[in-house]
Amino acid sequence: MKIKESSFIKSVTINDSKVYFEARNEVVFVGRSNVGKSSIMNALMNKKDLVKTSSRPGKTRNANIFFVNKKYYFTDLPGYGFAKLGKSLKEDLDSLISWYLEERKEYIKRVVLLIDAKIGPQEKDIEMLKFLTDMELSPLIVLSKIDRLWKNDVNKSLVHTENVFFGQQILAVSATKGTGVDELRKVLGESLK
Numbered sequence: 001m002k003i004k005e006s007s008f009i010k011s012v013t014i015n016d017s018k019v020y021f022e023a024r025n026e027v028v029f030v031g032r033s034n035v036g037k038s039s040i041m042n043a044l045m046n047k048k049d050l051v052k053t054s055s056r057p058g059k060t061r062n063a064n065i066f067f068v069n070k071k072y073y074f075t076d077l078p079g080y081g082f083a084k085l086g087k088s089l090k091e092d093l094d095s096l097i098s099w100y101l102e103e104r105k106e107y108i109k110r111v112v113l114l115i116d117a118k119i120g121p122q123e124k125d126i127e128m129l130k131f132l133t134d135m136e137l138s139p140l141i142v143l144s145k146i147d148r149l150w151k152n153d154v155n156k157s158l159v160h161t162e163n164v165f166f167g168q169q170i171l172a173v174s175a176t177k178g179t180g181v182d183e184l185r186k187v188l189g190e191s192l193k
């Protein structure tokens with residue numbers, strides 16, 4: 001898909017029980033804190049900082065919804081697994097993630113699950129994939145920040161991730177360099193059809 005237009009729609013927290021959810025097909029971005037969810041969304045939408053990013057983990061605290069090509073939603077969710085956030089905030093963010101996915105299940109056509117190429121899949125990522133497949137949501141595994149690795153190590157990371165997430169489609173991207181972004185757009189376009 002070509003992304004011609006994108007804009008911010010709204011920021012949602014779990015207490016927004018009155019939020020009206022529209023019948024629009026949607027892609028959601030999940031992954032551990034600091035993995036690069038917000039950055040890859042900017043890269044996809046060709047925006048510099050439409051989605052707020054930060055070098056400090058725990059930047060995204062709400063579900064932030066963006067409107068793409070006046071037709072679809074792209075949603076940035078908070079990251080999971082950042083120890084320093086404190087137990088209760090972590091639990092609140094985890095509840096927000098599962099609440100959001102359940103609320104929007106009908107319209108979510110793909111869930112991009114980002115894995116840092118340098119770190120590889122962690123326990124929390126395996127749990128997230130299980131949660132998604134149990135909900136019958138369609139995951140797309142994306143290795144992020146591949147510009148931080150030599151090509152050889154990107155391939156190693158791909159093979160390792162394939163072994164962990166057997167049978168899943170896996171892409172590799174760099175938001176910084178733009179590598180793999182076209183391919184990701186293409187796969188998402190197909191999912192949204």
Ligand SMILES: Nc1nc2c(ncn2[C@@H]2O[C@H](COP(=O)(O)OP(=O)(O)OP(=O)(O)O)[C@@H](O)[C@H]2O)c(=O)[nH]1
Nearest residue numbers: 034035036037038039054055058059060079175176
């Ligand atoms: N080298 C490199 N750094 C990246 C890339 N993508 C993101 N980063 C950096 O990683 C940090 C985190 O990026 P974010 O996009 O804010 O990550 P996030 O997953 O949204 O983080 P939370 O909102 O805290 O869950 C920032 O310092 C980014 O500049 C990439 O492709 N390459």
Ligand SMILES: [Mg+2]
Nearest residue numbers: 037038059060
């Ligand atoms: Mg973020």
